[in-house]
Amino acid sequence: MSELLKVGLLGYGTIGSGVIKMLTAPEFGLSGRIKLVKVADTDLVSEREVKVDPALLTDDPDAVVNDPDIDVIVELIGGVGAAKKYVEMALDAGKDVVTANKYMIALHGDALHERATRGDARLLFEASVAGGVPIIQVIREQLACDRVLSINAILNGTCNYILTRMEQVPGMDGEQAVDEARRKGFAEADPTLDVSGMDTAQKLCILVRKAFRTPVLPAQIDLQGITGISNVDVQSALEMGYRIKLVAHSHRVNGKLEIWVGPALIPQSGSLAQVNNEFNAVAINSEAHGEQLFIGKGAGMMPTAGAVVGDLFTLLNHERVPSLLSQPRLDLPVVDRNDVRCRYFARFTVKDQPGVIAAVSSELASRGISIASVVQRENTVDPERGVPLVVITHETTVGALAAAVAAIDHREIMLQPAHTIRIMDSL
Amino acid sequence: MSELLKVGLLGYGTIGSGVIKMLTAPEFGLSGRIKLVKVADTDLVSEREVKVDPALLTDDPDAVVNDPDIDVIVELIGGVGAAKKYVEMALDAGKDVVTANKYMIALHGDALHERATRGDARLLFEASVAGGVPIIQVIREQLACDRVLSINAILNGTCNYILTRMEQVPGMDGEQAVDEARRKGFAEADPTLDVSGMDTAQKLCILVRKAFRTPVLPAQIDLQGITGISNVDVQSALEMGYRIKLVAHSHRVNGKLEIWVGPALIPQSGSLAQVNNEFNAVAINSEAHGEQLFIGKGAGMMPTAGAVVGDLFTLLNHERVPSLLSQPRLDLPVVDRNDVRCRYFARFTVKDQPGVIAAVSSELASRGISIASVVQRENTVDPERGVPLVVITHETTVGALAAAVAAIDHREIMLQPAHTIRIMDSL
Structure with missing residues (x-):
């Protein structure tokens, strides 16, 4: 010291x-x-x-x-x-x-x-992780005595900026939003690491290692980026009372760890839905402290420098810093990605012809997937490009949904592969 | 150790x-x-x-x-x-x-x-302070290297619960909301310390001492509680796009410290407006880290116990903890309460007769206070009890407003003393 x-x-x-x-x-x-x-x-x-x-x-x-x-x-x-x-x-x-x-x-x-x-x-x-948010310190110090139950986080400012803009500007597609983010300094020349979700997955590994004392590598995480998100998805979600965010998720379930990174529909009234533009946020739920939410700037010169200098201060003030290794590892097994359960938003770009809804719904039904709502709008501008059929399912497994979508994608009614997004009503 | x-x-x-x-x-x-x-x-x-x-x-x-x-x-x-x-x-x-x-x-x-x-x-x-939110630790560790510019916080779960319920239930007055809070365990048998704002003022003193390295006693803080807030205030604020929260505020302004505790209208889209029921929140803005927001449970058995045990862990892990006294005091002078500037919401309960708006607006104008909007609704139920005239002012000083209100309260058109609430558009 x-x-x-x-x-x-x-x-x-x-x-x-x-x-x-x-x-x-x-x-x-x-x-x-x-x-x-x-x-x-x-x-x-x-x-x-x-x-x-x-x-x-x-x-x-x-x-x-x-x-x-x-x-x-x-x-x-x-x-x-x-x-x-x-x-x-x-x-x-x-x-x-x-x-x-x-x-x-x-x-x-x-x-x-x-x-x-x-x-x-x-x-x-x-x-x-999330430069302007002292989340590592909070897990290391405040939550070291507690039992973390779940983490839900927005950890990539580039993706959050892109999704915010696609919501604010109806019709703006992902590439236009990336261009704008680049011009404003919120995206790299090559934003692949960000939009693929890989940057988020790396950060989630660090949080999970600390909060659940379980080592997980980025390659083990069920990972979906935001490149497949269309403006139709973002605007349809909005109409239904949701916002789409790139979410890093992990929680304890029956002694195992569920962990994934991907876009998710979260209710507009939920606190993570209020986190816009380049901001990051981490919501942690733990046994004693209960629900906590930390919001701050995830990147940029000064917030990140502040985190670095904050660590220098910690070194100056503390002889010993509790490390990753000072507490016994839990090594929770990771839930098989196909067994993860949630509701889904699915967009099928289909030909405008009879029998389409019947075809989609029968493939879903045959895998035990129940439909909560369906919206199909007319495409009066360019009917040749098909119409988006948006389906909200009741809770199902990732595996069942993937099987149904694969079958539907093989049907000749489909003009583009289906796009599915998780729904997180609890956030 | x-x-x-x-x-x-x-x-x-x-x-x-x-x-x-x-x-x-x-x-x-x-x-x-x-x-x-x-x-x-x-x-x-x-x-x-x-x-x-x-x-x-x-x-x-x-x-x-x-x-x-x-x-x-x-x-x-x-x-x-x-x-x-x-x-x-x-x-x-x-x-x-x-x-x-x-x-x-x-x-x-x-x-x-x-x-x-x-x-x-x-x-x-x-x-x-805010049991479930590790705000003392964050200021002590992360922000010790930074320069804090402002703190805006919701630090009393009882008041926040009461205001949330008055918003959700049109017509519910403060006393009914207190009764309900008591039944649900969110208020003490005697909630005076909470609803007077004194509890919040004590907590703000602790945050200000750490964040601005300036000792301030609760008695030095311009303090307004929530007892004067009527359901008309809460519902009028809602109609105008605001929510009323009991806010603990301090920020650096020209080398001085502005500091107050009181109800404030904050925009519904602002992040503090999303903090409902018994939750607490602290928004801190600092030079390097930028804007941060921390939300969590402010009271209750386990969140508070978690904070206590978190401190025990800190003692276990760290030989030395940076104390209040380890950094030089700044001793920022406190801005005179009459010089604090903001926009105001003012409710005048007036007789339903000609000349009322003219009287109120002339008293305001003679102190240089400009009116941004006025709403007066008919009272068809009980005209004898008067009608609420709600005025939103442009920016003025606390002193000018207090003088105008004192003059208006002396007019025979007034059926109850006026009630004024700050507007914080920046939150």
Whole structure:
């Protein structure tokens, strides 16, 4: 527990610039407590919005990690190549590490923690999940004494922005919304990791590891992105009193863990439905504390930098931080994805001809799937492209629905593959 | 930093029962880490929902505080008499203290912290504000590196329940709603501390002390309760797109601190407006992290016990906890209450006769208060009791409005004193 924490920064990009700003700008008053000693980046040429003393800059990360004057390495390189190598070097050398690297923590969190424990170092990663929301800290500190029952979260600001815009602008399709998000700085040039749900799945793995003490890899998660969502889906959901959000879900059920990432219809009156644009939110239900909801900015320079610097403060103030490994693992088995039960929204783009509803409903009925409501509207503009038939089912299993949809997709009445979305009435 | 924390509990009431449950029930798995050594209460006779080993019970708090085997005192007596005496004894003896006592912390937090520092003890009080929301921890850990700009919070579940019910049931007045809250266990037999706003003011003092590092006493806060709110106010607000909530507000403005507690009209689409029934919420805006919102249960046996036990976990895990006193005080001056600016909702219960609107509007105009909208409805049921004239003003100062209202209240057109409520369009 030192009175002045000496920091080496790997990565002088957007988040790195935010960290430099917080550590040096007088309004944060941190200069006497946390000292920036070295900053490494492969690019020392590009102009940055936030300047740093050129004497601190180096293009050699080894020089930062090996500097005996540095207590803590802040890793903002990303990925699991160089980033992981330098984090391992730092932990082996007994240096603490603060990282925003969700991919590395989701894949190698346990191994890195074991390494940290061996090296008598500490590893913190608040910025890896929902930067502006202190959810890792809350699970680590407040909920460590409690029994978590469920997590439902909106963890990707890009997807949430896209879905919000598709709702606000009838007719706007996903690609238009992505273009707009890109122009506004809410989406990467290549948003595949975001819209595929993979970014959300990585973050959910980190939350589940902490909250349910169960290691789960992103590849084990039933994952659906938002690329298949059409404006018809978003507007039909709205008319029925729902909003579509990309939800990260996990909850205990009969001693097992149900876990998935995908778009879901949630009631407009529910609290997660109020989380719009680039905001993130985590709803946690636990035995003692009951329902809690945390909302904040999920990304961006300053919220993420705030999470990184918050972790530095934790290192400054606490000799020991309860780690992933300090409590016994529960290793809850994961519910088979085909056994997960919920109601469904299904859109079938069908030919405008007799017998269509009969065909769809008989395929559903033969798998024991009961229909709660059906809406089919006329397509007066372009009947050749078919009409959307929207069906809401009663509760069924993922497996039964998938079988019914596969059968319906083979029928010649279908003009496009069906698209199904979960309904989460409890959110 | 001990591996087994030995706890003495003062107060075997509702919250104490919850703490005992968490420390002993197997589903929380805490028995190997936190051990309940003694429990003191003046009433050892009444049956409780949660049982405790009779060998641990005593009616002598001194025996608990002086027990050398006990590391931590959990104070759940309440008030500033015996509670404060035993907390001081414990801190002087170097025992850590966890308390849910908002009144004691709001009034004597600084003095107790100095005492803790002298005694090399730690004092934690997460349960004193919004039990189910870890807001003290968030300010202490995550926001310690940031600069807080504003806090807007709903901190009293009783008032929030009452206002929610008055909204849901047109015609239900405050007293009926209090009766219902009492029957459902959401209000005390004497709810004065709650409905007067005093409970909220005490909690706001604690948050302000931590977030703005400025000591403020409850008596210094401009305080308005919810007793004057009529169903007409709640329903008129609803029609205009607002909800009335009892808001605890503070924000930095030109190097000063604006701080008040009172009912406010907040837009129905705003996130605080979604917080209903007995839930609490804290919205914090800070320089780096941006806007954050935390929602959870504010009271009740298990959420509050969860906060107490969470603090015990913090003591178990951390040698040192950043205290109120570890950062320099800012001592921001408080803005004079008469200079606070906002828009207002004003209800005038007037005689149904010519010239009434002219009289009210001229008194407002002569103090520079501009009217944004006026609604007066016919009272066909009982014209003798007058008609409610609801005025929405443009932004004005509290002082100007108070002067205008005093003048209007003296006019013979008035059948009841006017009632004014702030409008917070930004929430």
